[in-house]
Amino acid sequence: MDRILERAGSSLLERRMFTKFHGLRDSPTLAAGEPMEGLLVGAARDALAGRGAQVILYGHSQSVQDFACGPGFAQRLRGSLGLPEAQVYGISQINCVSVLRAMELARRYHFRSTARTGERVLVLGGDQGSVADAARIVPRVTVAGDAAAAVVVHTPVGDDLPRYRYLAGGALRDGRFHRSLRMTTKELTLFSQSCVGHLSTALREAAAGAGIRLSDIDWFMPDLSSALFWRNFCRETGIAPERICLDLLPEQGHNNGVDALAALQHADHSGRLHAGDRVALVALGPGAYFQVVIVEVEPAAGPEGNGHR
Known part of the structure; x- marks a missing residue:
């Protein structure tokens, strides 16, 4: 964390403030050449636990990310998860509430008039904060890291019981x-x-x-x-x-x-x-x-x- 702030030109006093008052010490950072997509796919596989999903909602804070700038992200994601027919939607422009908002949207999906028993929605979240040091720092508040998380939103069916x-x-x-x-x-x-x-x-x-x-x-x-x-x-x-x-x-x-x-x-x-x-x-x-x-x-x-x- 201290090295990130130092590279961005933060003073020693400001760096100490982040540690002492905000409680921040480390920030997860991908290694050079390590793809953010790998984190997303890994979290998604853990959440799916070998089962499928009809819809994927990807919540992210950054409007544009390097891995999504080129064509084919949705297709690659579906292919990596073995879900060729899944619909993929991005949830963005609402900063850090994007993932929890996606969970709310997933629940609404299950209550639509055409909902079918056994449908599952994969809510996926994650951003690569380390794309640029200056971009990952919120002045006087925090530093953003690289991480991904996923959760499946579904109704109980058979042995498919939610935690x-x-x-x-x-x-x-x-x-x-x-x-x-x-x-x-x-x-x-x-x-x-x-x-x-x-x-x-x-x-x-x-x-x-x-x-x-x-x-x-x-x-x-x-x-x-x-x-x-x-x-x-x-x-x-x-x-x-x-x-x-x-x-x-x-x-x-x-x-x-x-x-x-x-x-x-x-x-x-x-x-x-x-x-x-x-x-x-x-x-x-x-x-x-x-x-x-x-x-x-x-x-x-x-x-x-x-x-x-």
Whole structure:
């Protein structure tokens, strides 16, 4: 992390701020010549667990990525996954909420009038933040890395049982900050001051949709951009810090839209989650966009259902 900031011209004081206050230490970076597509395909295969999917929704924060600039990305993806007939759609222009928004769209797909039993939607997410050092740095906030994650959204059929049950979602956008990363210093300051309140509103909307209170949520799988933000969030909302799963922040940092899925998988694999736990997946980003998805851990684990790389 320090080398990335130094190469981009950050001062020693600013670099220390990223470590001390934001809690950021490392940022995953692909080796020279290592393809981002490989991460995406690997995460997708883990999530599919040998089963198929009718639709692939690829959520990404960067509007244009090197591997997608040339023709054939969708065809290569379908070929690598053995899904020649799958429909592939990109979900973008909404920054770091793209992956959780794709999950909401996947759920809507299952409730369309022509839905068929057994249909599965692969939600894939990931960006190569390391394309350029300057582009991966959000001033005074975070540094983006290279990572991919995937989850299959489906209804229970036979032995194809989901690990998590969708309860509800919530979303919010504040158009005052439409300039995104081109915001002025004054706008950035106001954006930072508004984030906790906006996220709390989205969380309350999701909790109300699930028929629960905010206090009934057992775990929060956060956007991993800054420990400072989550300290402020806990102080202003009264939510206990130990309910925010920040374990991955120092070693992995912020990876655009896949943070919440990465935190969820890590918490599950480390034995933190139990049947009946209610978990809020959280994403926020410049724009300003906020997205929350609340799920419940199912007692009977089927195929793992999500993959992260």
